[in-house]
Amino acid sequence: MxxxxxxxxxxxxxxxxxxxxxxxxxxxxxxxxxxxxxxxxxxxxxxxxxxxxxxxxxxxxxxxxxxxxxxxxxxxxxxxREIGAEEAAEIFDVRASLEALAARQLAATRPPAAIAHLQQLLGELADAHAQADGDRYHALNLKFHDTLVAAAGNRTLSALYRRLVKQIGLFRRLNHRDPAVLGTSLDEHGRILALIIAGDSAAAAVAIERHALDSKARMLARAHASHPA
Amino acid sequence: MxxxxxxxxxxxxxxxxxxxxxxxxxxxxxxxxxxxxxxxxxxxxxxxxxxxxxxxxxxxxxxxxxxxxxxxxxxxxxxxREIGAEEAAEIFDVRASLEALAARQLAATRPPAAIAHLQQLLGELADAHAQADGDRYHALNLKFHDTLVAAAGNRTLSALYRRLVKQIGLFRRLNHRDPAVLGTSLDEHGRILALIIAGDSAAAAVAIERHALDSKARMLARAHASHPA
DNA sequence: TGATTGTTGATTGTCAACAATATGCAATAA
DNA sequence: TTATTGCATATTGTTGACAATCAACAATCA
Structure with a gap:
């Protein structure tokens, strides 16, 4: 055997x-x-x-x-399945709420291994940003968020979050390569992680929710620009 | 035809x-x-x-x-599937977060028909409470929460909420008839709805999340008393 | 007596066949 | 020429059959 x-x-x-x-x-x-x-x-x-x-x-x-x-x-x-702007907005809102819960819980526990992993991912995000590698940045972005949510230690939360991430993939595809997207997003990741490390649950939740809702606004604005109808 | x-x-x-x-x-x-x-x-x-x-x-x-x-x-x-106390706790936490989002969104929009419906349900809850009818109270309790979440107008949110409500039903069954449960819960519903009607999004979110987490604590305490394990 | 092997029956996993439905195209009628 | 009808084909929905697996029990061995 x-x-x-x-x-x-x-x-x-x-x-x-x-x-x-x-x-x-x-x-x-x-x-x-x-x-x-x-x-x-x-x-x-x-x-x-x-x-x-x-x-x-x-x-x-x-x-x-x-x-x-x-x-x-x-x-x-x-x-x-096809997802339109309205449903995409719904998904973003719920996702933001779930991420806020995850950040709050993570800031309360701060497991060293997870923090180290997130810090490493932040470094890789900075690399991808420096090289203006949009695809890589996007993949790392997803990885960062997924790792953060998983590190909160609530499997029900992780499963729902992943479910929504998969669904949002059905929304019309957007260009991740736009340089304007990259800078803002990187700064926000760093700030969120710093708040988590500082154990400031409330501020971390607010920051990540704001970040998620900013992403929503940007994505929906782009979709609207591509297809005004 | x-x-x-x-x-x-x-x-x-x-x-x-x-x-x-x-x-x-x-x-x-x-x-x-x-x-x-x-x-x-x-x-x-x-x-x-x-x-x-x-x-x-x-x-x-x-x-x-x-x-x-x-x-x-x-x-x-x-x-x-069987759900243990740990997973039940996870589900409660996520559910509370979703309900908070719903209350926040509902307090922002306050659709008259939904408010009226919730007020009616509150009256029915008071009736069931006065008659110490645990089963009816429980059913109305679920209805009140579901109606509130649905009224927020985010279908993704409603679907996820319902998914979790169904899953929590797999947790060991508890006695809804305990009179001690009824009073506290009724007051909280009234307070949540009042905050929603007042348009106080932040307070409504906090109140409903507190309510949900109180329910979690009570349910888990009971499960622990039944099976100390 | 306890452990191991062999057999049987029940159940699950998958496939292929048949029935039902929808779609597309040709023929016919107005 | 356009609208309607008829027909054929492709596809979906469901069933029943067969193969594979597992669990339980009986027989055998140490």
Whole structure:
């Protein structure tokens, strides 16, 4: 019995199911842009492409539908869900509230390992900013926030937060490369982390919520500029 | 073409699917206590009982699993999820945060119809309290909070809130009939609504969050008294 | 007697087939 | 020419069958 690896092939086989794997694969395709909002998912083609029968695929559809990433129309098929400006605004508001809770809780506990990790991410954010590497900055930005929320130690909170982050990905894609976005955002991360380290729960919550709502305003302004209607 | 009723039989048939109906039925069974935390769901028996084949039932399982109400063990079956005190505490914290956001937004908008509805519910709560009718009080309590959150007008917020309310139902059942619980809770509802009507967003948010966290403390204290573990 | 092996039956996981529905295109009528 | 009807095809919804896995029990061994 091989127990030297993190997870043995046997244990992995006992844990993984086709619906689970298909769910993960579809989610990946949605998040990385292979599947776009509004795209229709053809069961037969997709089942053939993934090398499974339609049953597990349909199970995966139901999971992703409940996760808010797909929508089903009976007898007409399943589509990647589209999110408009109004719903995006709702998501941002809720997300800001969840982040504020996380910052408040994190400022109260301040686990050294998490703080160190966040500080490292801040450094990497500064690097990406110095190199005007928008893609890298964006990815690190997400990582910073996710790490912060996870470090609060409330798994229900983390799960909901991630759920919303995935959903907001369905909002029309925006250009992360605009240099004007980068500077403001970097300063804010530093300030939020400093407040957390200082143990100022209330100020940290306010700062991160303000930061999130600023992001919302910027994103919605951009979306409005691209499509005035 | 019959369009006089809210939804014609044809439209209903076009909308409703077996997986959707089964999902709703299982959820009802979980929420009304027909299915208890830890119960194992036997596919064959349940499919026969509901008069469907196992395919739609499995689809329903995936949806409810994603909703946090069921958990699957591959090759061993599906179980109603159990929630312990730690997770319950997490859920309460997040719920309180969401309710605070709702109260803040509601105090800013104060839609007359929603306010009237909440005031009516408050009256009904007082009736139930006067009659020491714990079950009715509990149901109205849930209704009051749900109405308040929904009235904030953020559908993402409402959906997440409802998701958490359903999940908290998996926590061990407690006696709602204890008279000591009733008085405090009624006063708080009145105070929260008054602050909302007064348009004091910040105070309303603080009051409702305090209320929610008080509920958390009471529920956890009771759970601890029942099972010191 | 306790541990191990073998067998059986129940259940879960997946697939393929059939029924039902929607869509698109061609033929027909006005 | 436009609108309507009919037909064929593709796709979705559901079912039943088969394979794989697990748990329980009986038989055997040390």
């Amino acid at each position: 091989d127990t030297t690896s993190p997870e043995s092939p046997i244990a992995m086989l006992q844990r993984l199911s086709l619906p689970g794997l298909v769910t993960a694969e579809l989610e990946r395709m949605i998040l990385d842009g292979s599947l776009l909002p509004g795209d229709k998912l053809n069961e037969m083609a997709l089942a053939e492409r993934l090398g499974v029968s339609r049953g597990p695929l349909r199970e995966a559809f139901r999971a992703l539908e409940e996760a808010g990433l797909l929508r089903q129309e009976k007898n007409r098929g399943v589509f990647v | 019959d369009t006089t009723s809210p939804e014609s039989p044809i439209a209903m048939l076009q909308r409703l699917s077996l997986p959707g109906l089964v999902t709703a039925e299982l959820e009802r069974m979980i929420l009304d206590g027909s299915l208890l935390p830890g119960d194992k769901l036997n596919e064959m028996a349940l499919a026969e009982r509901l008069g469907v084949s196992r395919g739609p039932l499995r689809e329903a399982f995936r949806a409810l699993e994603e909703a946090g109400l069921l958990r699957q063990e591959k090759n061993r079956g599906v179980f109603v």
